[in-house]
Amino acid sequence: MTSRDQDPASSATTDEIVQRLLADARAVKDRAYAPYSNYPVGAALITDTGTVYAGCNVENAAYPQGWCAEASALAAMASAGERRVEVIVVISDGELLGTPCGGCRQKIREFAGPATMTHVAGVEGIRRSYTMDELLPDSFGPEHLG
Numbered sequence: 001m002t003s004r005d006q007d008p009a010s011s012a013t014t015d016e017i018v019q020r021l022l023a024d025a026r027a028v029k030d031r032a033y034a035p036y037s038n039y040p041v042g043a044a045l046i047t048d049t050g051t052v053y054a055g056c057n058v059e060n061a062a063y064p065q066g067w068c069a070e071a072s073a074l075a076a077m078a079s080a081g082e083r084r085v086e087v088i089v090v091i092s093d094g095e096l097l098g099t100p101c102g103g104c105r106q107k108i109r110e111f112a113g114p115a116t117m118t119h120v121a122g123v124e125g126i127r128r129s130y131t132m133d134e135l136l137p138d139s140f141g142p143e144h145l146g
């Protein structure tokens with residue numbers, strides 16, 4: 001969609017949706033539980049029904065048991081019975097681009113379509129935007145399993 005296109009589910013423009021997701025991702029980042037890395041992350045996504053889900057990273061004293069913000073947002077979405085991500089915004093505070101980790105790229109891919117966009121944000125706003133194919137080229141997905 002271009003910035004003038006309308007989302008039939010909400011009648012909001014693409015820019016408005018991204019800004020809404022950015023605000024929600026920022027808000028949920030502030031609730032991240034990241035006492036070990038001190039690297040809070042927030043993610044907010046909108047589905048094909050126009051519903052928004054958000055989640056933060058949740059770390060654990062047994063380090064490998066922690067999980068990423070994208071996983072939290074996707075779990076909230078799937079738990080609500082939804083299956084299609086249209087746009088996702090991921091935000092962190094660092095100077096470097098806080099792109100989704102490899103595992104999260106695959107997690108997003110599970111519920112993505114060709115038009116699904118991932119926007120990576122920092123303190124100042126959106127830094128870079130990726131199609132699913134840019135984020136995870138030649139990816140494996142549900143259709144491989146027939």
Ligand code: THU
Binds near residue numbers: 037041056058069
């Ligand atoms: N993290 C995310 O939440 N998403 C990513 O895609 C990359 C990493 C979190 C996991 C951990 O809590 C912290 O950032 C440092 O790796």
